[in-house]
Amino acid sequence: MAKVKYYYDSDTLSYQKIKIKKRDKLKNFLLTIISAFIFMILGFVVFTPFFESPKEKELSRELEFVKLNEELHSKKIVQLESILKEIQDRDNNIYRLYFEVNPIPEERRKAGFGGINRYKALEGFDNSEMIIDVTKNMDILSKQLYIQSKSLDEIVNLAENKEKLLAAIPAIQPVKKEDLTRMASGFGWRTDPFTKARKKHYGMDFSAPSGTPIYATGDGIVKRADQRASGFGKHIEIDHGFGYITLYAHLSKYNVRRGQHVKRGDLIGFVGTTGRSQGPHLHYEVHKNGRKINPINFYYGNLSPEEFEAMQKAAQIEGQSLD
Incomplete structure (x- = not known):
């Protein structure tokens, strides 16, 4: 129940009841509602950042x-x-x-x-x-x-x-040094044993007794093992790949066949004197990309520096080849 409010009337020297008109009541009510709404909005704007939803x-x-x-x-x-x-x-x-x-x-x-x-x-x-x-x-x-x-x-x-x-790469000597009689002839200009004319000798001649083992100087595939090439007698060619081919000539017999895979150091044949030869020896050549090159540059696999130097000196002596 609303409280009754009074005011003091100085004319009558008495308290009189305050009478509020309905219009004023409605006005006050609306002001209250508006104020509450304003405060609610302000509260939402100011305090919402501090209170997040889940x-x-x-x-x-x-x-x-x-x-x-x-x-x-x-x-x-x-x-x-x-x-x-x-x-x-x-x-x-x-x-x-x-x-x-x-x-x-x-x-x-x-x-x-x-x-x-x-x-x-x-x-x-x-x-x-x-x-x-x-x-x-x-x-x-x-x-x-x-x-x-x-x-x-x-x-x-x-x-x-x-x-x-x-x-x-053909990196070893094809005939073991302990089996050699001597290194008979090197790469270069030599006297032909049959015509006595100077001609280019495209390999190295290793003098050794007939039947001395001959070894593959590098991994490869036997390209040929026959005696159909003029002057070489029984001979073997090994294709090592990478442009390298080695030739072993004047053999007494073979220990490999055409198409066979061989490893460096494998026994491939034996020294002989077949073909155009003055005595038992191995004629050895190294080809690179179709060009014949000096085999002496490929013996780093089984010669000491001193042995290599001695062979190099012997190979440089211009004498008569054995084929």
């Missing part, structure tokens, strides 16, 4: 998680870039240098991506700049890793070929 809290946590992940990815990318840079340096300055191939240019390793905007779909978000930057760095890193992976594949192939090449 959904808003969940979104805020997800946003913080995304930001944290992006920062961690950025740090990880920096670490990976540092590791990749070391691998790239070793690749260019050690591996590719060792196998005598050109280094990969820096501009090729760090080439960007051309064409349309690859990151348009990532635009328009609160953290678009950060997301685009991380994604772009990941793309660049992925491309560099792909290039480096292909380079290492190439290095592996080169290493395998290098190993095959080292095994294929």
